Amino acid sequence: MTDQEAQTSRQRAEATRRQAFLDQSVAGLGHGWADHMREELRREGRVASGGWPGTMREARTRVERLLLPALAREHLPETTSDERLALTRGLYAAARRHWLEQCETDPEEEEADD
Numbered sequence: 001m002t003d004q005e006a007q008t009s010r011q012r013a014e015a016t017r018r019q020a021f022l023d024q025s026v027a028g029l030g031h032g033w034a035d036h037m038r039e040e041l042r043r044e045g046r047v048a049s050g051g052w053p054g055t056m057r058e059a060r061t062r063v064e065r066l067l068l069p070a071l072a073r074e075h076l077p078e079t080t081s082d083e084r085l086a087l088t089r090g091l092y093a094a095a096r097r098h099w100l101e102q103c104e105t106d107p108e109e110e111e112a113d114d
Contacts, residue, residue: 018076025067026087030094033062037095038102049104052096059092060084067091 038048063084
């Protein structure tokens with residue numbers, strides 16, 4: 001293997017590791033965010049039902065404050081603006097999906113249906 005081939009191989013491995021880290025981080029942060037929102041509602045005595053209450057702005061903030069520093073701690077290359085947008089959308093989607101999978105039934109809505 002030539003030096004060029006070895007370098008290309010290392011770059012591919014690093015890109016694969018970086019993408020796996022980003023994918024796993026987005027999924028984990030999304031689940032954590034949905035769980036946190038659910039717990040916040042419960043503390044307020046409310047039922048975590050209905051649509052996902054999070055916003056894209058909140059997702060962007062979580063990417064900037066949680067994911068990007070984690071990327072730096074792993075000594076992985078910084079993200080581009082396009083990647084940050086994709087990560088924000090992915091984080092929002094992961095949180096929304098987890099929220100909807102765990103959605104509770106509001107007892108008041110059940111009574112209204114009877």
